Amino acid sequence: MVIVGRRVPADVAAGRPPALRSRVLPRHRRRVGGAALLLLASCGGGEGPAAEPSPDAARAPVAPEDPRRPLPTGTSVPLEVLAALPPGQMTPYAEELLEEPIELAGCPGVRIVEWRPTAGREAWTAPTWAAVDLLDVTCQVAVAAFHDFVIEETGLSLAPLPPWQIDVSLLPSGREGAVPRTLADHDGRFLARTKKLDAQDRPLGIWGYAEHRSHFVYVRNDVLEEDGSTHAKVLAVVAHELFHAMSWQSGLHDALPPPASAADEALARAFTIAIGLE
Ligand SMILES: [Zn+2]
Secondary structure (H helix, E strand, O other): OOEEOOOOOHHHHOOOOOOOHHHHHHHOOOOOOHHHHHHOOOOOOOEOOOOOOOOOOOOOOOOOOOOOOOOOOOOOOOHHHHHHOOOOOOOOOHHHOOOOOEEOOOOOOEEEEEEOOOOOOHHHHOOOHHHHHHHHHHHHHHHHHHHHHHHHHHOOOOOOOOOOOEEEEEEOOOOOOOOOOOOOOOOOOOOOOOOOEOOOOOEOOEOEEEEOOOOEEEEEOOOEOOOOOEOHHHHHHHHHHHHHHHHHHHOHHHHOOOOHHHHHHHHHHHHHHHOOOO
């Protein structure tokens, strides 16, 4: 059984209106191809320096909880259990799955199957309806804008997106110190992901990742800031990773000029700008 929220009201996005399709697309006219594409090609809509909330920041009350059906509390697996899980499996182990997936009601086929709060930051990193609604709206905007954006940017004809299934994992960033099974678990859970290295040959941190074979999208769990406000960069990463997923599932990725992964990355970056998330 899955938990289904009501359809999200238009004002939920707190300053990021969902009805973006018609007014946003004209803002972005950059053609993707050639040199411009190469300049834009480095992966990392989900990559970049951490911007963790200061532990000394004044603590503001988190927004009151939504009166709808209670959500799963999230899976707080003990660190010693996480550390003992075998490396190399990117998808969640049974211990990490929510008791019930949280389906995004406005985004058919997309569901949250794992949501692990960050220890000591549960108030704003555990499941809440406020966060679910933001994810839902972001997904709706991304799906609604995808087709026209691709045609506008690439000139490719594209069939409508087929029915799809995307499983979403919301994870600690791992920048707080406890790394096992987080987005920073470069040598364990994310051993097999495509990595960019820094000057010291260390993997750059990520805010999100799309894995096409398993149809999974991984993003940080702090959809909300500590004060309950929207964490805009996390939502931009959500849209970025969903773009990659849609690109694969629509056949766009395979139709892009080589190297397709670079072209896809450039488009994903342009996409989040076009829909007003960056
Ligand atoms: Zn990307």
